[in-house]
Amino acid sequence: xxxxxxxxxxxxxxxxxxxxxxxxxxxxxxxxxxxxxxxxxxxxxxxxxxxxxxxxxxxxxxxxxxxxxxxxxxxxxxxxxxxxxxxxxxxxxxxxxxxxxxxxxxxxxxxxxxxxxxxxxxxxxxxxxxxxxxxxxxxxxxxxxxxxxxxxxxxxxxxxxxxxxxxxxxxxxxxxxxxxxxxxxxxxxxxxxxxxxxxxxxxxxxxxxxxxxxxxxxxxxxxxxxxxxxxxxxxxxxxxxxxx
Numbered sequence: 749x750x751x752x753x754x755x756x757x758x759x760x761x762x763x764x765x766x767x768x769x770x771x772x773x774x775x776x777x778x779x780x781x782x783x784x785x786x787x788x789x790x791x792x793x794x795x796x797x798x799x800x801x802x803x804x805x806x807x808x809x810x811x812x813x814x815x816x817x818x819x820x821x822x823x824x825x826x827x828x829x830x831x832x833x834x835x836x837x838x839x840x841x842x843x844x845x846x847x848x849x850x851x852x853x854x855x856x857x858x859x860x861x862x863x864x865x866x867x868x869x870x871x872x873x874x875x876x877x878x879x880x881x882x883x884x885x886x887x888x889x890x891x892x893x894x895x896x897x898x899x900x901x902x903x904x905x906x907x908x909x910x911x912x913x914x915x916x917x918x919x920x921x922x923x924x925x926x927x928x929x930x931x932x933x934x935x936x937x938x939x940x941x942x943x944x945x946x947x948x949x950x951x952x953x954x955x956x957x958x959x960x961x962x963x964x965x966x967x968x969x970x971x972x973x974x975x976x977x978x979x980x981x982x983x984x985x986x987x988x989x990x991x992x
Contacts, residue, residue, distance in 0.1 A: 749912065750834075751834065753859075754878075756785070760862070761860060767796045780832065781800060781802045794858075799905070800908070804833070811896070815829050835939070836909045839914075850894045860889075864878075864889070881971055888945070891909055923980075948963055
């Protein structure tokens, strides 16, 4: 699951995506329920829109959905937590209430990102990796978009989510996220975002459901800048040397 990414700057939108940057675009890190940008096809052209990172369930009465409260220490109810909708698992995307309408309607989008962040726990502590492309180009991350209408004010709120897939066998991405000791190494269900290359943008944005599903897979190792992985390897080597 990705909970932080860096919005691509305006230059990437104009040169790489050939899209007009929207008014108010701020290139910088964005977290869940923050304002990011997504690209969709409108009249044969990529159009960039600002929206909430976190899909809003159709018919939801408020902009942010909350998990039911649960008992805490002493039986006192804990404060409800926001429901995480900034990532959508490919498995079940066509049945989950928050995502199924957008998926069935083919409301697929690209999310332009300079980098996205994931945790590495191989040293025993969380070491954040900022996953960038080795060639310096932006990611075009696969997502879904929607528009929610506030029942109180009538405001139309664009919103989007990033789609994830399993990456247990990926040589780089399988190193990320805290492992569950109760599960086997090859059955952790580690999650990855999906990057769409320019030659597949039309297939992703306007193709059939089957054509779109075929594109959801972890990015190949060759696309990644390995700087953070090398730094973690150095930390691991230092740990081994200290314990020898």
